[in-house]
Amino acid sequence: MSKHQIESFSNGSFSVRNLELNECMHSSIGPWSEAQQIYLAQSHLVDRILSTDARSDSRPFVIYDIGLGIAANALATLELLRATTAQTSPGRRVILMSFETDLEGIKDALVRHDLFPFLDRNTAIIQKLIESGPVSEKLGNGVEFDWELKVGDFRDHLADCPLADIIFFDLYSPKSCPALWGLRTFQALFQKAHALPKKTTRETLLITYSASTAARTALMLAGFYVGKGTSTAGKKETTLATTQFSSLESPLGRDWIEHWRRSSRPVPADYPDLQEKQNQSEILAKLLLSIQGN
Numbered sequence: 001m002s003k004h005q006i007e008s009f010s011n012g013s014f015s016v017r018n019l020e021l022n023e024c025m026h027s028s029i030g031p032w033s034e035a036q037q038i039y040l041a042q043s044h045l046v047d048r049i050l051s052t053d054a055r056s057d058s059r060p061f062v063i064y065d066i067g068l069g070i071a072a073n074a075l076a077t078l079e080l081l082r083a084t085t086a087q088t089s090p091g092r093r094v095i096l097m098s099f100e101t102d103l104e105g106i107k108d109a110l111v112r113h114d115l116f117p118f119l120d121r122n123t124a125i126i127q128k129l130i131e132s133g134p135v136s137e138k139l140g141n142g143v144e145f146d147w148e149l150k151v152g153d154f155r156d157h158l159a160d161c162p163l164a165d166i167i168f169f170d171l172y173s174p175k176s177c178p179a180l181w182g183l184r185t186f187q188a189l190f191q192k193a194h195a196l197p198k199k200t201t202r203e204t205l206l207i208t209y210s211a212s213t214a215a216r217t218a219l220m221l222a223g224f225y226v227g228k229g230t231s232t233a234g235k236k237e238t239t240l241a242t243t244q245f246s247s248l249e250s251p252l253g254r255d256w257i258e259h260w261r262r263s264s265r266p267v268p269a270d271y272p273d274l275q276e277k278q279n280q281s282e283i284l285a286k287l288l289l290s291i292q293g294n
């Protein structure tokens, strides 16, 4: 018996519920609106790709899609790039790397692709990705698009992955899977970021739907600068984490630090000796530096 169940939302969209965690893959706005509002709009993806000049920096533009789920974020990315007519510099290569531990969710959704218009439009490419490996498409605007699927825990694949420009961090909630939102996870992702001391003019932006205090703390302790992301009908606030402080429109500030002090769960589950007073003041000092862009 499948551990996933298709669920309908009041706006007419559908998602997939993981029955073991009793958690839906998407908020009540549905997978496609979530992909558009939280991940694509906030990444300014096309502008970012266009502004990374392939002539001066030949490395590909890399997007991590963690996790694939039912591929709403991945297919929204592909469809956006297909629809973009602005020319990129010659040979610009975009690599979309999707990570997924459990392909059962998308396989179940594909059986009812009639309920998911984005799957219905893209059944062939997604079947090919799952069954026979990477797919490539030469897009009208000169982008060479490669889509790879890494099956298993994304953390086990990172060593073989190129540095990321964009990270869509879309896993089940910190409440259900605290370790996935912990310090070690974000330290591993920071290793794959365009960040000093590596020689770089590029930025890495991580986007997630969660505004969890402990997850934001973990991101900051790992080295990212963190800001508030957009709100949606399903989420009061989302989170943006970047390697370039100046690119944050709404960096977390003193009000967030006050909230952190009052929080009942201020630090990630894998931070050592949380109860130690000394550690708490060390963390606070690091967070204060981070909100100032240091």
Ligand SMILES: C[S@@+](CC[C@H](N)C(=O)[O-])C[C@H]1O[C@@H](n2cnc3c(N)ncnc32)[C@H](O)[C@@H]1O
Pocket (backbone or CB within 6 Å): 024, 025, 026, 031, 035, 066, 067, 068, 069, 070, 071, 072, 073, 074, 099, 100, 101, 102, 105, 152, 153, 154, 155, 170, 171, 172, 180
């Ligand atoms: C909230 S859903 C993702 C929704 C998806 N982004 C979409 O556009 O439909 C979370 C997904 O992450 C997968 N997942 C959970 N832990 C993972 C891990 N350690 N590595 C890779 N994928 C993981 C789950 O199996 C699930 O399909």
